[in-house]
Amino acid sequence: MYPGHMSIDRVTAQYTQGNLLERIFEALRSAGKDPDTLTVEDLVPVDHFHTLGPLATMALAEATGFRGGEEVLDVGCGLGGPARTLAGRYGCRLTGIDVTPEYCRVAAELNRRVGLQDRIVIQEANALALPFGDRTFDVVWTMHVTMNIEDKTTLYDQLARVLKQDGKLAFFDVIGGEGDVHYPVPWADDPSINHLVDESQLRLLLSTAGFHVHLWEDVTAQGAEFFSKLVAAPLGSHLLITEMPAKMANLRRNLEEGRVRAIRSVCTFEGA
Ligand SMILES: C[S@@+](CC[C@H](N)C(=O)[O-])C[C@H]1O[C@@H](n2cnc3c(N)ncnc32)[C@H](O)[C@@H]1O
Numbered sequence: 001m002y003p004g005h006m007s008i009d010r011v012t013a014q015y016t017q018g019n020l021l022e023r024i025f026e027a028l029r030s031a032g033k034d035p036d037t038l039t040v041e042d043l044v045p046v047d048h049f050h051t052l053g054p055l056a057t058m059a060l061a062e063a064t065g066f067r068g069g070e071e072v073l074d075v076g077c078g079l080g081g082p083a084r085t086l087a088g089r090y091g092c093r094l095t096g097i098d099v100t101p102e103y104c105r106v107a108a109e110l111n112r113r114v115g116l117q118d119r120i121v122i123q124e125a126n127a128l129a130l131p132f133g134d135r136t137f138d139v140v141w142t143m144h145v146t147m148n149i150e151d152k153t154t155l156y157d158q159l160a161r162v163l164k165q166d167g168k169l170a171f172f173d174v175i176g177g178e179g180d181v182h183y184p185v186p187w188a189d190d191p192s193i194n195h196l197v198d199e200s201q202l203r204l205l206l207s208t209a210g211f212h213v214h215l216w217e218d219v220t221a222q223g224a225e226f227f228s229k230l231v232a233a234p235l236g237s238h239l240l241i242t243e244m245p246a247k248m249a250n251l252r253r254n255l256e257e258g259r260v261r262a263i264r265s266v267c268t269f270e271g272a
Helices: 005-015 020-030 040-047 053-064 081-090 101-113 152-162 199-208 220-229 244-256
Strands: 071-075 093-098 120-124 137-143 163-176 211-218 260-269
Touching: 005 101, 020 040, 020 101, 040 053, 040 081, 053 081, 053 137, 053 163, 053 260, 071 081, 081 093, 081 101, 081 120, 081 137, 093 101, 101 120, 137 152, 152 163, 152 199, 163 199, 199 211, 199 260, 220 244, 220 260, 244 260
Parallel strands: 071 093, 071 137, 093 120, 137 163
Antiparallel strands: 163 260, 211 260
């Protein structure tokens, strides 16, 4: 059983759709794509489940400075869009972990359909109890996951433990700002699974776990603008979660009003 399994149940309930793969295939067909001959690019409108979509994945990859062939752990990999991008564009070997069983099943099936199943392993696991040995990965990558995790001391200790000395932690996260959050948001229908820390708390958590911050970019304004320009299409992030349009509208408002902020960062593990 996972640590904090009651809240994990609430997190998986937040994300589970039950028929996600079928809905994605149906939307792909409506968009003129054949689910039997898919490319990584075909999936991009739906499988980068975070503010700024695939642009954020590319920006974080550029900032990380991949040379090719790195062993990467994607913590909270979701449907696997970022993992497929890193494997396809940079030749990385990926392990993606996530607590939501349906997302793991969909991620593995989409990997198989685009021919990346030998480069990406998907495993159901909790970020708070990573099932890997110490000093395993060159890069630990995480996008829009930590908002659901309350025990951040254990989280950053776990991320540090599995990173090689001088390995990189690359993240794109929502953090707390000023004032109460408008609910529901995509990661939480109510405050019970919304666990945001502010910038100073996050910087302290990182340094305590042995990380040195090399890049810290606040992209809150770009995030708000992104949501203001999103156009509805059959294949889109609305498939991933119930009432997505209302949740994205609240996220936009929270970003605009500075109640939450979006941070892109790259750190190195320099020893605890
Ligand atoms: C908003 S989605 C982001 C998915 C993916 N990182 C992306 O950017 O496309 C958040 C993901 O975090 C996962 N998650 C939340 N808490 C987790 C935990 N404790 N351990 C592993 N995954 C977790 C959820 O199941 C969900 O797939």
